[in-house]
Amino acid sequence: MKYSASSFGDFRCAHCHNLVPSSHIVSGVNxxxxxxxxxxSFHFDLFAAGDRLSACKGQMKxxxxxxxxxRNKYRLESGGELMLIHQCIECGTLSINRLAADDHPDSVMDVFIQSLSLCHSLRDRCAREEITxxxxxxxxxxxxxxxxxxEELPAFA
Ligand SMILES: [Zn+2]
Ligand SMILES: [Zn+2]
Structure with missing residues (x-):
């Protein structure tokens, strides 16, 4: 596979251009x-996480x-696992991905803050795909x- 080479060596993130050591890629999560x-992220997977079957390869935001x-799907439990929602900027596919231990918490918080003002069409789309x-x-x-x-963020105090 053409793209697997970059999955095993250090690579530069195509979005923020930071160098991502390969140890980060294999650490913690599958x-x-x-x-x-x-x-x-990148739109690599088609049917399941890690299958690498997608032909799209678009960047996923x-x-x-x-x-x-x-167990109770109608209640958000405080101990539940946080997951990232990605959307492919090429084809619009949504996917849900686990956070990794070395993901920067500030970046995760930024995504969360920005998601509070997500447009209606994208919210509807998530709802249709049963993503809460x-x-x-x-x-x-x-x-x-x-x-x-x-700590209450200044913007929300
Ligand atoms: Zn990056
Ligand atoms: Zn795509």
Whole structure:
């Protein structure tokens, strides 16, 4: 596969141009597929995470956060696992990806803040695909998961 070479060596993120060491790619999670600095990804997978079957290869933008559903799918649990929602800027496909231990929490928080003003069409799209975007109400949960504590952000105080 043409693209696997870059998956095993250090590479420069095509979006933020930071050098991402290969150790970051294999650390912590299976199928590490996004940059730990800007959290952008690539549209590699078609049917399942890691299958690398997509022909698209477009850049995937982190557009928001969701939470892995626990037993009670109608309730967001504070102990649930935060997940990144990516959207391909070429074809519009949405995908959900696990955060990695070395993802920068500030970047994750930035994605979350930006997602609070996501346009309606994208919100509807998420809803149709049964992806529950985290909202301002989940600010405390997100903050505690990322930073271990919650401080009201100045913009929301
Ligand atoms: Zn990057
Ligand atoms: Zn795509």
């Amino acid at each position: 199928n590490r597929n996004h940059c730990p600095y800007c959290l952008w 982190p557009i928001g956060l969701t939470m892995k559903r626990g 975007l985290l909202t301002r109400r989940e600010m405390e949960i997100v903050s505690i998961q990322l930073f271990g504590h919650y």
